[in-house]
Amino acid sequence: xxxxxxxxxxxxxxxxxxxxxxxxxxxxxxxxxxxxxxxxxxxxxxxxxxxxxxxxxxxxxxx
Amino acid sequence: xxxxxxxxxxxxxxxxxxxxxxxxxxxxxxxxxxxxxxxxxxxxxxxxxxxxxxxxxxxxxxxxxxxxxxxxxxxxxxxxxxxxxxxxxxxxxxxxxxxxxxxxxxxxxxxxxxxxxxxxxxxxxxxxxxxxxxxxxxxxxxxxxxxxxxxxxxxxxxxxxxxxxxxxxxxxxxxxxxxxxxxxxxxxxxxxxxxxxxxxxxxxxxxxxxxxxxxxxxxxxxxxxxxxxxxxxxxxxxxxxxxxxxxxxxxxxxxxxxxxxxxxxxxxxxxxxxxxxxxxxxxxxxxxxxxxxxxxxxxxxxxxxxxxxxxxxxxxxxxxxxxxxxxxxxxxxxxxxxxxxxxxxxxxxxxxxxxxxxxxxxxxxxxxx
Numbered sequence: 001x002x003x004x005x006x007x008x009x010x011x012x013x014x015x016x017x018x019x020x021x022x023x024x025x026x027x028x029x030x031x032x033x034x035x036x037x038x039x040x041x042x043x044x045x046x047x048x049x050x051x052x053x054x055x056x057x058x059x060x061x062x063x
Numbered sequence: 064x065x066x067x068x069x070x071x072x073x074x075x076x077x078x079x080x081x082x083x084x085x086x087x088x089x090x091x092x093x094x095x096x097x098x099x100x101x102x103x104x105x106x107x108x109x110x111x112x113x114x115x116x117x118x119x120x121x122x123x124x125x126x127x128x129x130x131x132x133x134x135x136x137x138x139x140x141x142x143x144x145x146x147x148x149x150x151x152x153x154x155x156x157x158x159x160x161x162x163x164x165x166x167x168x169x170x171x172x173x174x175x176x177x178x179x180x181x182x183x184x185x186x187x188x189x190x191x192x193x194x195x196x197x198x199x200x201x202x203x204x205x206x207x208x209x210x211x212x213x214x215x216x217x218x219x220x221x222x223x224x225x226x227x228x229x230x231x232x233x234x235x236x237x238x239x240x241x242x243x244x245x246x247x248x249x250x251x252x253x254x255x256x257x258x259x260x261x262x263x264x265x266x267x268x269x270x271x272x273x274x275x276x277x278x279x280x281x282x283x284x285x286x287x288x289x290x291x292x293x294x295x296x297x298x299x300x301x302x303x304x305x306x307x308x309x310x311x312x313x314x315x316x317x318x319x320x321x322x323x324x325x326x327x328x329x330x331x332x333x334x335x336x337x338x339x340x341x342x343x344x345x346x347x348x349x350x351x352x353x354x355x356x357x358x359x360x361x362x363x364x365x366x367x368x369x370x371x372x373x374x375x376x377x378x379x380x381x382x383x384x385x386x387x388x389x390x391x392x393x394x395x396x397x398x399x400x401x402x403x404x405x406x407x408x409x410x411x412x413x414x415x416x417x418x419x420x421x422x423x424x425x426x427x428x429x430x431x432x
Contacts, residue, residue, distance in 0.1 A: 010193075013330060016330065016334065017333065020333050020334070023336070023337045023340040024336065024340055028344065030344050030345070033341055033344065037341060040334060044330065044331070044334045047327075047330050051219060051220075051323050051326060051330075052323070054219070054221045055221075056212075056215050056216055056218075056221070056222050056223070056224060056320075057223045058199075058212060058224045058226055059223070059224070059225055059226065060203060060226045060227075060228055061225045061226065062228055
């Protein structure tokens with residue numbers, strides 16, 4: 001499902017969750033909000049692409 | 064013609080040889096009667112129809128389903144004459160036939176396994192939310208497998224399936240599935256789930272999934288088992304023992320894998336909370352800034368008002384010092400030297416009077432206050 005360079009769908013969702021937590025926490029600062037917002041938007045785009053494109057694989061192990 | 068003469072044992076051997084040549088292994092259908100198990104090892108029963116009866120023998124471990132008198136069955140057997148001269152069938156396999164017998168056998172085994180706790184809910188395990196690695200046991204040539212694959216590909220991707228192809232009906236199918244399940248449980252890295260599926264069929268077609276040995280094999284599986292057997296209304300014993308039961312192979316794929324759009328909607332709702340937080344933060348900041356500005360405005364206005372009042376006071380004070388305001392109150396301003404015969408100028412509110420001093424007296428001053 002993943003190669004060494006591209007994060008997996010789970011990893012992307014986790015990154016998005018971390019950003020959401022930052023936005024909802026007391027650490028939120030409006031000065032950093034723009035950059036992190038753009039990061040979240042980019043991650044969401046990757047997740048959407050991943051959900052659309054990723055497929056199952058079937059291997060018959062015997063005949 | 065010479066009539067052949069044999070010893071008893073030779074004769075029995077020739078008879079058995081003839082039977083083997085003539086029949087080999089055969090299937091015989093009939094009704095069970097006088098069923099008994101001796102020493103928990105040896106099974107004896109008669110197989111009969113309206114016009115005949117034949118004795119049967121088998122080992123107890125060969126019984127894959129409960130059998131009792133009155134059930135209609137098909138036995139796969141080898142006919143032979145015992146050394147005591149008794150004709151019987153040595154049974155290799157037995158299976159109930161007909162809806163009634165199949166149902167009876169099903170009910171008997173279900174009751175037995177229920178009493179043993181094989182179907183207890185406490186034994187059931189949950190499935191992973193999004194499996195990465197799973198096994199499928201099914202016939203890759205069957206419609207049920209095709210349905211599963213079709214639905215699986217419509218759901219969220221990223222799962223790898225190892226497929227173990229087996230027969231899913233007929234004699235020997237249960238053993239193939241058991242063997243596949245054993246292989247699944249022997250892999251170094253356990254599967255997160257094993258899926259056993261087959262499409263719809265008759266009760267006889269689905270009988271494989273009521274096999275006691277298969278049921279027990281599933282109960283002992285290291286990985287959780289998800290079954291999807293037959294149509295929605297079909298019920299087999301493997302469904303009862305499975306950790307999770309789906310109604311059909313398609314439903315198994317739906318249970319196992321999340322819907323793509325549902326996952327996407329959940330992710331988007333997480334992202335939407337960022338929008339709300341940012342919007343709220345901006346609104347709050349804007350409100351704080353506006354409040355600060357309004358306080359500035361108020362303070363400034365107050366200062367200006369105070370200054371205006373101060374200016375008004377000073378203007379009033381200055382005005383009071385203005386000689387014209389004294390004249391307005393009816394006083395007069397006299398200019399000149401106060402000596403008899405001197406000219407003086409008298410300014411009133413209305414006139415400027417030129418006058419001469421005729422006489423003057425010093426007055427005594429009274430200080431009020």
